Amino acid sequence: MSHFNKLNSSHWVLIAALLAAGYACFLLIEPYLNPIILAFIMSLLFAPLHNKISDRLPNSPNSAAILSCMALTFIIAIPLFFVFIAIVQQGATFSKDAYHWVIDGGIQTLFQHPFVAKVLSFINKYLPFDAIDPAEVTQKVAQLASQIGTRIVGMSAQIVGDVTNVLMNFFLMLFVLFFLLRDQDKIISAFRHVLPLSRSQEDRLLDEIEQVSKSAVLGSFLTAIAQGIAGGFAMWLAGFPGLFWGTMMGFASFIPVVGTALIWVPATIYLLLTNQWEWAIFLTAWGVLVVGSIDNIVRPLLMQGNSGMNTLLIFFSLLGGIQLYGLIGLIYGPIIFALTLVLFNMYETEFKSFLDQQDKN
Known part of the structure; x- marks a missing residue:
């Protein structure tokens, strides 16, 4: 604290100028912040592999970093590319089958099912809604189905645009990852030098960033992959396109509260309506x-890892992260919460005597 008391006006001007320049730099990189942060997290996840490669190439840091980036591409990107192609193929087949089902009178057959007829009669008799006319519903669904070709073309154009954007971000992430892996020791040393914290506090802060970054990726994405695989396998056994609906389950797992039930509950209802009650019971269980x-x-x-975050904090960190930042918020939310807890613990430690004294007064 004595160092800050000695700061004169020129020091404060320098600090203010540095903050302004830092904010300007942040505005410059803000559009590319997600790939940069993902590169940082990937550098933590791939650090063990990169260290093994570096041990074999001690005099070639550039080559080691390039090999690590190539390993990331072959381990993650290329398999995802082929899975994406298969998903698009199954999705297109499903859309075409659904279109023909509607055109061939599938909706009318559905409304003629005894269970659906009873539910519809109950709704029209007791609930305060406008009466549901099956013929009107069938007509509107048929009109929607007739527009499905136009909608698929529009969605295809959007998917192509999204894929292009994803590829650009991926290559930007690889570019940043190369420098993070090559110069990781220099970057960490510089980061430690400019932080006005003790070495033990810096160690704790850096360890928490690494731990929570890993646990956020593992907790969110590995859970989504596991649920997608398990759900897709069950959907395939029940006669649905397994890869497509498994992927949809993986994405649905990111939705708080509802989760994968958004996919398997409607599938179960369909199985019940088509008299496949054995598979409906299996899919529900x-x-x-x-x-x-x-x-x-x-x-x-x-x-949870070593962050000290309980399930309630994890839930709100995921919920708030998605609300503020979208899908990437599944990583940002837990990191922000966990770092806040670490800083709060540092505050308790640093001002322990003062806080204890206040408790006695």
Whole structure:
């Protein structure tokens, strides 16, 4: 604290100028912040592999970093590319089958089902809604189905645009990752030097960033992958396109509260309406016992790590992260919460005597 008391006006001007320049630099990189942060997290996840490569190439840091980036591409990017192609193919087949089902009178057949007829009669008799006319609903669904070709073309153009954007961000992430892996010791040393914290506090802060970054990725994305695989396998057994709906389950797992039930509950209802009650019971049991247990057990276990965050904090960090930042918020939210807890613990330690004295007064 004595160092800050000695600061004169020129020091404060320098600090203010540095803050202004830092903010201007932040505005410059803000559009590319997500790939940069992902590169940082990937550098933590791939550090063990990179260290092994560096040990074999001690005099070639550039080559070691390039090989690590290539390993990331072959381990993650290329398999995802082929899975994406298969998903698009299954999705297109499903859309075409659904279109023909509607055109060939599938909606009319559905309304003629005894169970649907009873539910519809109950709704029209007791609930305060306008009466639902099956013929009107069938007509509107048929009109929507007739426009499905135009919608698919529009969605295809959007997917192409999204894929282009994803590829650009991926290559930008690789570019940043190369320098993070090559110069990681220099970057960490510089970071330690400019932080006005003790070495033990810096160690704690850096360890927490590494731990929470890893647990956020493992907790969110590995849980989504596990639920997608488990759910897709059950959907495939029940006669649905497994890869497509498994992927949809993986994405749905990021949605708080509802989760994968957004996919398997409608599928179960469809199976019941088509008199496949054995598969409906199987899919319900699998969704609750297997897929649900992955979310309720594996995610909190992976995400707690050493951050001291309980399940409630994890839930709100994920919920708030998605609300503020979108999908990437599944990583940002837990990191922000965990770093706040670490800084709060540092505050308690630094001002312990003062806080104890205040408790006595």
